[in-house]
Amino acid sequence: MDRVSHSRSRRLVPVVAVAAAAALTLAGCSSSSGGKKSEEGGNNASAGKATTPRMTVALVTHQSPGDTFWDIVRKGAEAAAAKDNIKLIYSADPNAGNQSNLVQNAVDQKVDGIAVTLAKPDALKGAIDKAKSANIPVVGLNSGVSDWKKLGLMEFFGQDESVAGEAFGKKLNEVGAKHVVCVVQEQGNVGLTQRCDGLEKTFSGKSEVLNVNGTDMPSVKSTITAKLKQDSSIDYVATLGAPFALTAVQSVADANSKAKVATFDLNKDLTSAISKGTIQFAVDQQPYLQGYLAIDSLWLYKNNGNYMGGGEQPVLTGPAFVDKSNVEAVAKFAAKGTR
């Protein structure tokens, strides 16, 4: 007994020593700048909570995994759910058939409301009809501004991608751009194509499309570099997502080009790039608001019978421009990952 514990403790000594040494090494290796320690602990405003009966709402989107944009939509939805005493079921699939199954799944669970994105409206029609015949209220968000009424949805929250593209084109005219390349990170995506088409419609200079492989950042970087080299008259790069804008800045430097960068959508790093002036402006469709309002509207409908937009008009959440003049106001929210 004694021997056993003795030998065990002897065996323990080197282990403890190694662990202690490792801890010391780690402590010695701490970074004196940046990192979590320097991050400001921004307090979330602790909101009140509704006393209405608990309800369940499903949010079904066409998010592809790991997209920063959808993460913000989801945060908005979660915030509304927490305030309204709602149990939120979030599910997503970029494949239209699978998304339709997810809506069906929500109907089977007999939820009290469904919020759905209409990236491919026709594919979702059957599942939405089933929800309606089960008397489950359905609202739309993000994409499908031209289809939500046809499908019989109650309300819609989002941005018209074509309108956003057109606004972007007008803004480019204002800043005096002559030749724009519109960088599409997912070839064949309807919403992204509409943005570039809208841009082309209002932009008075020359515009063209560049497809890049959005899942491989080094390839995005070198493809934009290649395009800038191929045509040196390009003076503006328009990207359709925040991470790609930050990469485009590097491409511009690599290509020794004088082109400027502007983008659709925001994130934390992008706001600091705008205040530094490396990115000119961003069009924000306020994804947080889309998620928040979609969930909140179902609560309002259930508890007070309200319709936002009166059941006739969509509720537009964008396009809102963020540039150097107003970036400070937005930056602190973007830092929390909610704007």
Place this chain on the structure above:
Amino acid sequence: MKTPPASGPGQSDGRTAQRSLLVKTLARPEVGVFLGAVAVYVFFLIAAPPVREASAMANILYQSSTLGIVTIPVALLMIGGEFDLSAGVGVITSALTASMLAYQLTLNVWVGVVAALVVSLAIGFFNGWMVVRTGLPSFLVTLGTFLILQGVNLAVTKLVTGNVATDDISDMDGFDQAKKVFASSFDIGGVQVKITVFWWLLFAIIATWVLMRTRYGNWTFAVGGNKDSARAVGVPVAFTKISLFMLVGFGAWFVGMHQLFSFNTVQSGEGVGQELIYISGAVIGGCLLTGGFGTAIGPVFGAFMFGMVQQGIVYAGWNPDWFKAFLGVMLLGAVLINLWVQRTMTRR
């Protein structure tokens, strides 16, 4: 691949000697892909004027190198008779590990870099160990890890950072140093060449030496050719296979570090689909899908061909809607040239 009978002593028939040398050269697995790469290069030289500039070549080589650094170990693994479908997301796993560890604990970024290496090698070890231990096809085992890593990347990032992308680490200690190693560029005659290009070529040289001149290289060919006879003659099959998987982990780690230190943040959903590009690069480079055959230098040209086609289409200013179709046609064409060279040369 028979060498023609040597000419008798005293005879000086230059033709025979010359032809046998030519045949021998052309029958080597990397020559077909080399000719394919040259064909693609010449094609774009004519079709896309900007390609003629040195800076365009630097850009093409950069793109090729980020593919090629993983393609080399993937090729070695394939020579060893196994597949790795988890390499693409493995790159992102590695970058996420380094970034989140350093940021969340506010450590010097080198701590994160080392931890990421450990994680990447461990993933490789797990893949290899599972394959050796269970005897399951590596296609299935690594398909499993591919899916696991894809989910873990997203879920852990979201859990740790509250977002789906990591925080910017560019102002932390050690970042500039690490950037010099993984993501800097050199000025060569006024052209900025990325450091990954040099690492890529260095790794290719080392891999070639190992494959051709060391016992480990022989083991690799042996386990890929016939596992049982390899074991019978005393080749440590388990060690060879597991270490080959760990080499892929090393390649994934290296490219992961490059991505982290050149873009400062990592998007957790990236990397899906890259594994197929690595495998195609190795196959175009003359490695057989069935194992036991291939070189380390062939995949260098394979990756170059990918980079060349991908960027060449943009340099040529072709209609972007056709991009993927062009890519497919060019690659098929290149592979066919490769195959034709192989067939005609080995038939004699």
